Amino acid sequence: xxxxxxxxxxxxxxxxxxxxxxxxxxxxxxxxxxxxxxxxxxxxxxxxxxxxxxxxxxxxxxxxxxxxxxxxxxxxxxxxxxxxxxxxxxxxxxxxxxxxxxxxxxxxxxxxxxxxxxxxxxxxxxxxxxxxxxxxxxxxxxxxxxxxxxxxxxxxxxxxxxxxxxxxxxxxxxxxxxxxxxxxxxxxxxxxxxxxxxxxxxxxxxxxxxxxxxxxxxxxxxxxxxxxxxxxxxxxxxxxxxxxxxxxxxxxxxxxxxxxxxxxxxxxxxxxxxxxxxxxxxxxxxxxxxxxxxxxxxxxxxxxxxxxxxxxxxxxxxxxxxxxxxxxxxxxxxxxxxxxxxxxxxxxxxxxxxxxxxxxxxxxxxxxxxxxxxxxxxxxxxxxxxxxxxxxxxxxxxxxxxxxxxxxxxxxxxxxxxxxxxxxxxxxxxxxxxxxxxx
Numbered sequence: 115x116x117x118x119x120x121x122x123x124x125x126x127x128x129x130x131x132x133x134x135x136x137x138x139x140x141x142x143x144x145x146x147x148x149x150x151x152x153x154x155x156x157x158x159x160x161x162x163x164x165x166x167x168x169x170x171x172x173x174x175x176x177x178x179x180x181x182x183x184x185x186x187x188x189x190x191x192x193x194x195x196x197x198x199x200x201x202x203x204x205x206x207x208x209x210x211x212x213x214x215x216x217x218x219x220x221x222x223x224x225x226x227x228x229x230x231x232x233x234x235x236x237x238x239x240x241x242x243x244x245x246x247x248x249x250x251x252x253x254x255x256x257x258x259x260x261x262x263x264x265x266x267x268x269x270x271x272x273x274x275x276x277x278x279x280x281x282x283x284x285x286x287x288x289x290x291x292x293x294x295x296x297x298x299x300x301x302x303x304x305x306x307x308x309x310x311x312x313x314x315x316x317x318x319x320x321x322x323x324x325x326x327x328x329x330x331x332x333x334x335x336x337x338x339x340x341x342x343x344x345x346x347x348x349x350x351x352x353x354x355x356x357x358x359x360x361x362x363x364x365x366x367x368x369x370x371x372x373x374x375x376x377x378x379x380x381x382x383x384x385x386x387x388x389x390x391x392x393x394x395x396x397x398x399x400x401x402x403x404x405x406x407x408x409x410x411x412x413x414x415x416x417x418x419x420x421x422x423x424x425x426x427x428x429x430x431x432x433x434x435x436x437x438x439x440x441x442x443x444x445x446x447x448x449x450x451x452x453x454x455x456x457x458x459x460x461x462x463x464x465x466x467x468x469x470x471x472x473x474x475x476x477x478x479x480x481x482x483x484x485x486x487x488x489x490x491x492x493x494x495x496x497x498x499x500x501x502x503x504x505x506x507x508x509x510x511x512x513x514x515x516x517x518x519x520x521x522x523x524x525x526x527x528x529x530x531x532x533x534x535x536x537x538x539x540x541x542x543x544x545x546x547x548x549x550x551x552x553x
Contacts, residue, residue, distance in 0.1 A: 215230040
């Protein structure tokens with residue numbers, strides 16, 4: 115019998131990055147116009163302890179990085195594309211560091227490529243922006259693979275586990291979420307511990323008002339955005355026992371993993387969730403092994419991409435802990451429908467008043483699927499890759515206008531260190547910005 119070999123597969127030919135000009139488009143959820151509920155309504159944050167940073171989340175820089183996009187071209191001309199947050203610094207990391215691991219590589223080697231980028235940046239990364247940048251690269255790789263293979267991403271990671279995907283809505287008005295057909299609503303907690311007993315009382319009144327507005331049985335969740343501490347969490351949860359809060363989310367700093375044991379011990383009957391601001395399987399290991407969380411909520415655009423999220427989900431499934439990703443639009447949808455321990459998905463209300471359903475990524479794509487009546491048919495995901503078509507009118511600025519490399523330092527290759535004033539990268543950024551602002 116004659117032996118056969120697998121057909122040849124395209125390799126990675128080129129990588130391009132872009133920043134998104136303006137607001138309201140791309141993967142930075144918080145880079146929206148003034149007056150949007152996400153940035154300009156009372157929301158308790160780690161910065162709320164200082165009064166001058168309470169009125170608007172942009173006052174302390176939540177949107178400072180902005181959106182960026184990665185485009186990966188295969189040797190056959192097929193292109194994969196993804197968006198996330200990180201702005202010009204993200205583009206710099208892609209070209210000056212991570213590109214060296216990608217050019218000429220087989221895009222199917224997602225585990226290998228993730229490990230090289232993660233371990234190669236471990237001395238300054240492990241969490242935060244470097245891993246978020248790796249995440250967007252990884253998502254672009256999966257989009258490329260799906261387009262080369264002409265199949266949706268969810269079919270490449272286990273296939274469908276259901277026919278429809280149900281959503282809850284994060285926004286300012288549970289009544290609006292209920293009217294739009296979502297099964298539940300999550301609201302941001304307005305006041306922080308530093309606002310004392312008066313703030314605590316206002317928090318309870320705020321949640322009581324919402325409970326009364328939707329009735330006793332409609333699920334309400336509370337997003338605390340890393341802004342509470344253990345004593346305050348226990349106190350407010352006690353004060354709200356009669357309100358039937360479905361879960362309390364991200365009450366503590368991501369670095370206080372031990373604190374979840376204390377609040378769970380104080381309130382074993384309540385549900386607590388976190389994970390939005392955690393990174394990699396190493397970061398989630400302790401959260402999962404502690405068994406103090408009822409749901410983990412990784413963000414696929416931040417924790418390390420789909421490649422790493424699959425590992426986290428497998429780990430959580432061994433402990434029967436559900437995985438419900440934070441936002442991330444279709445990137446999350448493809449993941450969730452392929453997993454048996456992902457019961458539903460979050461929709462982050464992107465309209466300025468939070469009372470209507472708009473695409474998560476604004477006008478970046480022409481065909482981003484959105485939930486209707488609180489759900490999405492899985493058949494709507496049946497397009498190659500993540501199924502997203504970049505809007506030709508999208509305000510994308512190629513990174514070369516911001517990052518003009520030193521001709522002595524080809525992208526992805528190191529040379530002898532020079533003084534800062536001799537570094538073409540720094541001068542290129544300045545010249546690029548001047549070109550943009552004067553054109």
